[in-house]
Amino acid sequence: MLKTAYSPYWLILCLVLGLVYAYMLYSRKKEPWTPVWNKVLFVLRFLVVSIIGYLFLEPFLNIQKTTSEPSKIIFLWDDSESLSKSENDLQIYWQELQQLRSDLEDKKGVDIPILGLNGNVLSEEDSIKNDRKESPLNAAIKNTGESFDNKLISEVILFSDGIYNQGISPDYYAFPFQLSTVGLGDSTQKKDVVLQQIRYNKVAYQGNQFPVEADILHTGFEGENSRVSLRNNGEIIAQKLVGFKNEREVSTVQFLVDAEKTGFQDYTVEVEILEDEFNTQNNSKNAYINIVEGKKNILLLAPYPHPDIKALSAAIDGNDNYDFTLAIDGISEENVKKLDEYDLAILFHLPNIKNSFDSEIRKLKNAETPLWFVTGSQLNFRRHNELNESVDLVPSSESDEAFAYVNTNFELFELSNEQEEILDELPPASMPFAKHNFHPLSKGLFMKKVGNVKTEEAVFVFYNNDEIRQATLLVQNFRIWRMVEYLNTQSHDFFDDWVMKSIRYLTAKNQKDRFKVFPKKEAFSDNEEVDFQVEIYNEVYDRIYGIPVKLELKSSNDSIYNFEFTPDRLKPDFVVGNLPGGIYEYSATTTIQDRAFESVGQFVVEEFDIESQNLQADFDLLARTAQKNQGKFFYSNQTDDLRDYLNAKEYPRILSGESETVPLTQNIIPYLLIFLLVIGEWFIRRYFGSY
Template sequence: MRSELFFQSSPWWILVCLVAGAAYAFALYQRRPDWNKRLNYGLAALRFVAVSLICFLLVNPLVRSITTSTEKPKVVLAIDNSESMQVAGRDRLTGALSALEQVRSELSAEGIEVAVQTLGDSAVSENLSAITFNSRSTNLSELLNTIRSNYEGRNLTDVVLVSDGIVNQGVSPTFGRYNFAIHSVGLGDTIPKRDVLLKDAISNKIAYLGNQFPVQADVSSYGFQGKTATVVLRQNGREVGRQNVSFTRPETFQSVTFQAAASQKGVQHLVVEVIPQAGEYSPRNNRRDVYIDVIDGKEKILLLALSPHPDIKAIRSIIEKNENYELDIRILNAGVAEIPDKPYDLIILHQLPDVGNAGSGVVQRVLAKNTPVLFVVGNQSGLQNLNSLNPVMQISASGGQLDKVAGRFNADFQQINLDASKLAILERMPPVSVPFGDYQLKPASQVVLWQQVGTVRTTKPLLALNTTGQRKAAVLAGEGIWEWRLEEFAQTDKQEVVDEMLQKVMQLISVKEDRRKLRVYPTRNEFVTGEKVAFETEMYNDIYERLYNRPVRLEITNEKAVTRVFTYTPTESNGRFEVSTLPEGVYRFRATASLNGKTETATGEFFVRELQLEALNTTADHLLLRQLSQQTGGRFYNASSLASLRQDLQKQKPVSRLSSSEQLNELINLRWLFFLIVTLAALEWGFRKYLGGY
C-alpha cells in the first residue's frame, strides 16, 4: 500500500504551524535555575511537537492510500448434471469426470482457481464423482448466465462446459453473449435410438361441465418403419378412446385427436399413452399426463319479461356472445311463468314490475333472495313498484308520458374500464323511450349514461347502478336498445360498443364477493414433482379484520383416498405453509380452523405433474456445443481428448490481474495520531509534575 499527502490549502500553513508550536514552547519553557538545561529543552520539544501537530491537523490535510492486489485467473467447470447425461452409460461418465478431476488438480497447481457449477445449484467444491445426475431438465443458458453474473468484474477467463448439448428448457445458449471463452466437452450418445415417443399431449386447461373437449396426442418414431402403434386415452383410470397410428417412414411425426367428456366437476386426470413396441429403447417417454379443471362456472342469468319485445332478442344476443353465460328467457303468460329451480347469478326484469301489477307474484318470487338484478324500464313498467324495489334511482312521472333521449357516457364513471371515445357513438344513435318526469339517484348510485335530448345534455340518468347494498342492481331507464345495435352495425359493420358496455355492467353487478372468514388456497393450481406446494392462509373476524396465530388443520387427500394431515399456525409475518415430497396426481384439500367459537372450512384442489423432459430426447447434440465454443473463442473436446484440454489451458495460461483501489481520508481521522498527541501531552505533564512545575 502506498500513501500520499494532499493539502486542501497552501502548504505554507505548515510554517505557521511550526511557528505556533515554537512560540508556545519558547513562552512556556524559559530557562529555569532549578531545572536541568537538557531537561528543559526536552520538555519544550514535547510541547513544540504536540502543538505543531494539533495546528497541522487544523489545516485538514488529506491522505491518499493506493492499494494494489493480485487476482488469480479463474476457470469454472460447468457440469450439466441432468438425467440424460447417463444415457451413454455411467462408466463412460465416471471416466470423463475422473479426467476432469485431474484437469482441475493440475490447473490448481498452476495457480489457477478452479470452481465447479452445476444446473440450478451453487458452486460445488467436493470431488466431481460426488455429483448426482438427477436434474429433470436442462437449461444451459441459465447455467451460463448464472456464471456470468456470479463472476462479473472478476478475473474469469475460461468456462469448461461439460454437457451432451440437449436443451429442453429456456433459450439456446448460442443466443447469449459471454465475456469468457467457453470450451465445451461433448458427452452422451449422438446416435438416435430406436424409439417411439409421445412428444406432447395438448388440451384445454379448463372445460365446462357437460361439454366435450379435444385432447391431441403428438407421436413421433424412429426406426419403426412399417409398424403400427396404438394410442390410448384414459380418464380417471378408465379407457375412453383408442386409435392406431402407422409408421410409414423410418422417422415419422403425426397427431391423433380424442374427444373426451367433462362429465364430472373438479380436476380430472387423463393419461395419454402409446402402447410400447418390441425393441423400443425406453418406454418412459410413451406416456403423458393431462389435467383438466372441469368447472360448472357458467353464470346463470334469468331474463323475465312482461311480453315479447325486440329488446329481448338484443339482450339475448349480447349475453350469448360470452360462452361463460347460461341464459333462461321466460315471458309472462297471464301473469304466470314457469321459473326453473336454479341458483341464478343475475336476474333481468324487462318492463317488470308492470303497470297492471300482473306479474307481482312472479317478481316477488324471483327477488326473494339477494340476487343481483337489472331493471329494464319500458312503457308498461309500474314506476311506483319499481321505485320500491330498486336501490338505484327514483323516477317520478305521471300520465304515462314518454320522452325520446340519446345516451351520453359519464366520463367520471371509473368502476369498469370503458373507452369514452368509442362510447361517443351513443350520442348519434336513435333515441330510446324513457318515462318523462323527474329522476333522483339514491345514495351510493353511480351513473353510466346520462340522458341527452337532441343536443341538450341533461342531468337525468339513463343507465345507473349501485353495488354497495345487500342487492346489487342496475336500472336501464329506457327501451329500444335493439335500434342501437342495428345502427352501430350500419355505421361500423360491428356490434361491439353497446354490447361491451352492457356486458361489463352485468358482470359488475353479478360478480360474487368472497365473504369467507377462512381462506386457504395454493399459490398455484399446478406444481411439479419435487417442488414444494405452498398454501396461503387468510383468517378474518366478524367485521373482516385479519386474524393471526390461530391453529389450522390441513387435510390433503390424493386420488387413492389416502389423506395426509398437517397442523400449522399462520403468523402476521408468515402466512404461508409448504408441503414437500408430494408425488404426481390430483389432490383435494380441506382446511379447518376455529374462529370466534365457530369452525370455518376452506376446500380446494390442485395437482402435481411429473416432468419427463429428460426422457423426451436422449440424442446428444454436439453440433450445438461446437457452435457455442466457436462463437466465444473456445474449442470443442470429447471424452477421449480431455488431455488436450488440460494441455491447452496450461499452454495459454492466463495471467493474474492487478487491481488498484484508491481511498482519500482526512488525516485527522487517523486514530494513531490521537494516541500520539495524548502520549506527548502525558509525558510532558508527568515530567512537569515530577519536577514540581505547575
C-alpha cells in the same frame, strides 16, 4: 497519498496559527535559556499547534493495495438426470475429470472449481449424483459468469450432453468469456417414439368441447403405425391411429373432448410402445384441466386503434373459454352489450381527455366490475385517479425506454422460471418516468429495470380489497414483447400466459368467508413443496391467529394425508411439502368461537419428468456453442486432448488494486508525535527552570 476533507488552502491557516502562537510565546519575553534554545522551543510550539490545527481538517491516507489471485478454469458439470439415464460410464469419467483438475492445479497453478448447473460446488465429491430434474444450460453458463469476476475466468468448460429443456439455447448468445464444451452421453440416433408435447387450455367450461393436441416424433419406424389413446381418470375415452410415413417426422393428433364434469380432470395421452423402441419413458403425458361453469365475458374499450390492442386481442380472442368484445370509439362502439354481463373491462388509454366511453365507464365502476387499466397518452389523470384504486398517477408527459422483470415476491399467481428468463431477453418498452403513488394493497407483477439495475418501481400492479379487483399496466408499446418472443421462441406462450393469468385472477370472485384455506397456486410440480394460504377472521372481519386447523388431503389414487397446525403472525401459512403427482381434494376444518367452519377445494401435482423425454445427446449444439465463444469441442474419450489443450495455455496470476481510505485521526502516530513534542518543550523549559 495524504489528503484532507477540506481545501488544502486551510493548511496555510494552520501554519499561520502555529507561527502566531509560537511568536506570541517566545518572541518578546526574556527567558533563562539561550537564543538557540529559544528557537528550538519556538519550533516545537509551532509544530504542536500546526499539527493540532491540521487534524481538524480531517486528513486521511489513500492507500493503494495490490492483490494477486490465480486465474480460474471453471468446470461446469451438467448434473441433470438425462446424463445418468444415457451414460453408463459416468462415474469413470467423473474420476478422470477429478484427476485432470488436480493435475492442472498442481502444474499450472490455476484454480479449478467444479460447479453444477445451479452453481452448487461439486469439486470435493468422490462420486457424482446426476439427479437434477431439468437442464437450464444457458442460465447455468450465464450465472457462472456472474458468480465470478470475468477478469479471473480464463475459460469455462461445459461437460454436458447438450440437452436443454429450460430457457433458451446456449448457442443463442455469446458469453463474455471463453467457453469450451465436452460432449457426454450418446448422440447415436435410436429407434424411438416420443410424445414431444401436448397442447391444451388449463381451464375449460362445462358444456363446451375443448381440444387436446399431441405432437409425436418418431425415428426409425417408417411405414409402421401406432395407436394413440386418450384417458380420463384412467378410462380410455378416445383412440386414434397414426401412421409414420418418413424415416423421421412429427405427427400431430387432435382429440376433441366434451367438458362434462366440473373440477380438475386428469387426461392422459399415451402412445403405443413399439418393438425395439429405445426409450419407453417418453410415451405418455398428463394434462390436468379445470372444468368450470360458464364462459367469462371480457370487454375492451379504447378511444382509438392501437397496435397494443391487437396484441391483447390476439392473446384473449384465441382462448375459447372467453367471449371477447372490442369496442373502439367512433368505430365499433355499438359492439358493447349489456354492461352488467361483463366479468372484466379493460380500459385501454381510458379515461381520456375527450371523455370517450365516459357513461359506460361510470356504469362499470358503479357495478363493481373488475377493471384493468392500460395507461397511455391523452389520459385524464384526475378522472383516472378517481376510478383507479391501485395507483394515483402523477401527471407527466415524460416516458422512459426501460426493461421489465418479474417480481419474485408476487404471490397472486405464478410465472415459471423459464418465462422469467424469456422476459429478461425481451427489448425495452415505454414506461413512465414519473414515480407514481401505489396503494399499500397493490402488488407488482412486473417491475422496471433500467439497464441492468432492477428498480423497486412497479409497472404492472394488481389490487384487491376483498370487494373489488383491479389491475394497472403502466407500459406502452408492449406489443413488441409478443413480436420478439415469437422471433426468439416461435411461440407467444409467455405473452399470452401473463395476459390470461391476469384475466383469470381479475375475473375470480372474492369470497368474504371467515375461514379460507387454499393452495398458493392451482398446479404444483412433484419436485416443489405444496403450500397453503390460511386466513381466519372474527365477526367484524379482523384477521386473527392462534386457532388450530385440521387439513385432510385425498389424492386421485385414494391416498389420504392428515395434518394439524396453528397459524400465527410469523407463520400464517402452512407448507405441506412434496407430494406425488395427481389430483388432490382438500378439506380444512376449524372452530371459531364455538362455531365450526370448513374450507374445501382441489389442486394438482404434476409429475415432472422432463429429463426422460429426450436422451439423445446433441453434440452439434455443443460444438456451435463452443465455436461461438472462441472455444473448442471435445468428445468424452478425448480427455488427453483436453489436457493438452489446457496445458498449452498460460494462466498468469491476476493483479487487482484497490484504494483504501484511512483517516489520520484514527491513527496513533500523530497523537504520539504531538505528545513527544509537548514533552520535549516541557522538559527544556523545566531544565532551564521556567516551570
